[in-house]
Structure formats: C-alpha cells, structure tokens
Amino acid sequence: MRVIVGLSAMLAVLLLCACERQDAAPLDQQLYVWQRQWTSAHELALKDSRSDFSTLRVLALQAFPSDGWHRARIDAPLLKHDGRPLIAVIRLDGQLKSLDQSQVTAQILQVVADWQAQGLTLSGVEIDHDAGNARLPEYTEFLTHLHSALPASLPLSITALPAWLGSSQLPALLATVDSSVLQVHAVSDPRRGLFDPEQARRWASAWGKISSKPFYLALPAYGVALLPDADGAPVVESEVPIEREGQRRELLADPLQLSRLAKALREDPPEHLAGLIWFRLPLANDRRAWSLNTLRAVARGDALSSQLGLAFSDHAGLQDIALRNVGNLDSAWPARIIVKASACEGADALAGYSLQQSADLLTFTRLRDGRLPAGGQRAIGWARCAFIDQGGSHVDP
Incomplete structure (x- = not known):
C-alpha cells in the first residue's frame, strides 16, 4: 500500500511539473524599426511581420555630439493603422560629452507630444545610450529626472550594455526604469564578429540575477561590412553605403x-x-538584413533550410534563367550553376x-559574393537554344 501511495504521489508531481511547463509563458517577440527615413517598403514589411512580432520599437x-538632434521621418498613419504597441526609441550617442537633463528631457517630451498629436498611442519610451561605466552615476541621475517628467502611464526602458555587469552602479541604474533591453550583438571589436551565442547566453544569465525587473535581449538579424581606415581601425558600413576605397569584409549574424x-x-x-x-525590421531593399521570411522562421522556431533551384521563362525562344530560393533560409549565391543545353x-x-x-x-x-533571400529570385543569365534540359540542370553550392 505504501508503494502504491508513493507511486501515486510521484505521478502527481510529474503531472504538475508537466502542466507548469505547458503553462509557461512563451517569450515575447518584438522588432526594432531603425530607419531614419521611411519609404514605401515599410508598408509591406509591417504588414508581413504583424502576425509574428507583438511590439514595434521605433x-x-x-x-x-557634433551634428545635433535628428528626428526620424516616420509614417504616422502607417503606424496607426498597424495598431501594435509602439515604443519610441531615443538614441543618445555614447560620445556625447554630457547629458543636459533639461534639454534632453524637453526634446523627448516634444517627440512624445508630436507623436500623440499624430494619433499615435505610445506604450513606452526607450533610451539608447552607450554610457561608459564611469558615467553610469550621471546616467542614473538623468533617468531619474526623465522618469519623473514622463507621464506616469508611460513606461521607461533602456538599452543596456553587457559591460555594465561589472559596475556596482548597475542595480541603482536598473531601479530607475521599468525594464531593460540587453544588447548582446556588436558590443566589442567588430573584427571579432557581430555575435557570440555562448557569450550572449552567459550575459543574459548574469543580467537576470541582477535585474529584479523584466528584461529583453536585443538580437541581431543583420550584417555589416568592415572597411579599413587610414590608421587601420575598421569603419563599419551598414544600411547606408560609405564612399571609401578598400576591400569590404562582410559580417552577417x-x-x-x-x-x-x-x-x-x-x-x-x-x-x-x-x-x-x-534588430531590425527588414525592408525589401535592405541588403544587409535577413529576409523577413528567415526572420519569421527563426522567431517561430521553424527548421531552417535553403532550397535553391532554377526557373526558366520563355520569350519567343529566348529563355531567361533565374536562380530561386523556395526555402525559409537566406542563401549565399551558389558557386556554380550548370544548365544542359545544345544548339x-x-x-x-x-x-x-x-x-x-x-x-x-x-x-x-560566381564572380562575387551575394545573398539570395528566402522566397526570392534573381536573374543570372539568358540563352537562345534549340534544346534546354531543365530537369538535368543543377546548382552547386
């Protein structure tokens, strides 16, 4: 009888644990929208991202430090139509010599008022400031001042650096905000790469032990190019091309x-x-971001694969030849493509x-490197031949 009772109790515990695991809330998935100039490409990108990402941080x-203040030219009607929770992100360059509390707060409050006047309902404000550890006390004072100036209904969050884990000021800093976003990409020498998943995991674990409030991880879905500077230090090229000579080294998450x-x-x-x-919402013409198909597949936890093939279209005997990717994973251009054709x-x-x-x-x-987005197609050539064996043609990685 004791054995039966023991087995029953053990079964009840196992069932309880299983229920707890099933009931655990899934991780929220959000997007940064990080373009200073909005274009028509935003409309489709927002529409296609709506089902997988809950919140937009814009x-x-x-x-x-030398160029003053710049507003992003958003499409307010488009954001209003989108309807997702909206967080306004204010980027304060880490090279600013100091933060004038009154001036910076006034600028932020004006943005909030202007967005609200355009019919946008904000769900929060995020400050992105890469302060060095020595300046965290000053930053803490600024955040305290800003939080008190914002409407009580408007949560305040910050983008945070893993380097802050070594500062005794961090608990006090986190106490001034409602949540934090730990950036675990592009945080050290870019020549070492954009992202280290094991290190990101360690940073997140350490952050969770210090933070008593919700925090998020900012993860990369983009690439950059490194160009040599005159003194050998790398110059980073991202969305906007840089007019500079030299070999580009591409880095991609x-x-x-x-x-x-x-x-x-x-x-x-x-x-x-x-x-x-x-980071970040990919637009159709964003050559250094993952495609939205790949980003959605990663966010959903889908199995990832590229599926490259050829597509032929006939125009009065002239065949246009295109490479297509029907998988959900962006692919490098293949090194060689062979088409069986005669006459x-x-x-x-x-x-x-x-x-x-x-x-x-x-x-x-292939003469140069390139990427074919998931779901995308790219013309590679043409041929006018008496016979093309489409089934016998193939793509080499």
Whole structure:
C-alpha cells in the first residue's frame, strides 16, 4: 500500500511539473524599426511581420555630439493603422560629452507630444545610450529626472550594455526604469564578429540575477561590412553605403546560431527574461538584413533550410534563367550553376556571374559574393537554344 501511495504521489508531481511547463509563458517577440527615413517598403514589411512580432520599437530621435538632434521621418498613419504597441526609441550617442537633463528631457517630451498629436498611442519610451561605466552615476541621475517628467502611464526602458555587469552602479541604474533591453550583438571589436551565442547566453544569465525587473535581449538579424581606415581601425558600413576605397569584409549574424539560441532561451529562460527584440525590421531593399521570411522562421522556431533551384521563362525562344530560393533560409549565391543545353545561338550571364559555353553545357560561375533571400529570385543569365534540359540542370553550392 505504501508503494502504491508513493507511486501515486510521484505521478502527481510529474503531472504538475508537466502542466507548469505547458503553462509557461512563451517569450515575447518584438522588432526594432531603425530607419531614419521611411519609404514605401515599410508598408509591406509591417504588414508581413504583424502576425509574428507583438511590439514595434521605433527609432524616433537621435542626438549626435557634433551634428545635433535628428528626428526620424516616420509614417504616422502607417503606424496607426498597424495598431501594435509602439515604443519610441531615443538614441543618445555614447560620445556625447554630457547629458543636459533639461534639454534632453524637453526634446523627448516634444517627440512624445508630436507623436500623440499624430494619433499615435505610445506604450513606452526607450533610451539608447552607450554610457561608459564611469558615467553610469550621471546616467542614473538623468533617468531619474526623465522618469519623473514622463507621464506616469508611460513606461521607461533602456538599452543596456553587457559591460555594465561589472559596475556596482548597475542595480541603482536598473531601479530607475521599468525594464531593460540587453544588447548582446556588436558590443566589442567588430573584427571579432557581430555575435557570440555562448557569450550572449552567459550575459543574459548574469543580467537576470541582477535585474529584479523584466528584461529583453536585443538580437541581431543583420550584417555589416568592415572597411579599413587610414590608421587601420575598421569603419563599419551598414544600411547606408560609405564612399571609401578598400576591400569590404562582410559580417552577417548566422540565422542557424540565433535559432539555436532562441530555442535554448525558450526551453530554459534566464530569470526575468521577458522576450526577444530583433534588430531590425527588414525592408525589401535592405541588403544587409535577413529576409523577413528567415526572420519569421527563426522567431517561430521553424527548421531552417535553403532550397535553391532554377526557373526558366520563355520569350519567343529566348529563355531567361533565374536562380530561386523556395526555402525559409537566406542563401549565399551558389558557386556554380550548370544548365544542359545544345544548339545555342547565343547566351550570356548577368552581373555577378560569368558564362562558359560548351557543346551541351552552359556553366555560370560566381564572380562575387551575394545573398539570395528566402522566397526570392534573381536573374543570372539568358540563352537562345534549340534544346534546354531543365530537369538535368543543377546548382552547386
């Protein structure tokens, strides 16, 4: 009888644990919208992201040490129509010599008032300021002042750096805000890469032990290029091209790495972790961001794969040849594409590839690196041939 009771009790505990695991709240997924100039591409990007990302954190205002204040030119009617919770992000450059509490607060309150006058309902304000550890006491004073000036209904959050974990000021700093966003990408020498998932996991665990309030992880869904400067230090090129000579070294956050990290965080989240915020909302013409298809797949926890193939379209005997990716993972351009074809009157490759032609083969060879987004298609060449064996053609990675 005692054995039966013991087994029953053990079963009840196991069932209770299983229920608790099932009832655990999933990690929230949010997006940064980080363009200073909005375009028509925002409309489709917002529409297609709505089902997977709960909240938009939108760049609203930037302050630079030598260039003053700059407002982001948002599309207020589009944001109003979108309807998701909206957090205005104010970027205060880390090189600012000091934070004038009255001036900065006045600028922020004016942005809040202007957005509200355009019919936008704010769910919070976020301050993005890369203060060094020595300046955290000053930053704490500023945040205390700002929080008291904001409407009580408007939560205040900050973007935070892992370097702050070594500061005794951190608990006091976190006490001034309602939540924090720990940025775990592009936080050290960019020559070492954009992101280290193991280090990010350690930082998140350590942050959860110090923070008594909800915090989020800001994760990368983008790439940059490094250009050499005159003194050898790297110059970072992101969304906006830089007019500078020199070899570009491309760095891209790996979706497979981020997918594994997101899965681990869902299964065993650090204390107080409330969600993930992806940087940044990808636009159709954003050449250094993941495609939205890949970002959504990572956020959902879907299995990731690229599926490259060829598409042929006939125009009065002339075949346009395109590379397509029907998978959910962005792919590098393949090194070689072989098309079985014979009796060709003419053929050529388009930018990015060269063509070698033999009696029964057209071989397209990659000349430079590029990416084909998930769900995307790119023309690679054309051919006018008596016979093209579409089924016999293939793509080499």
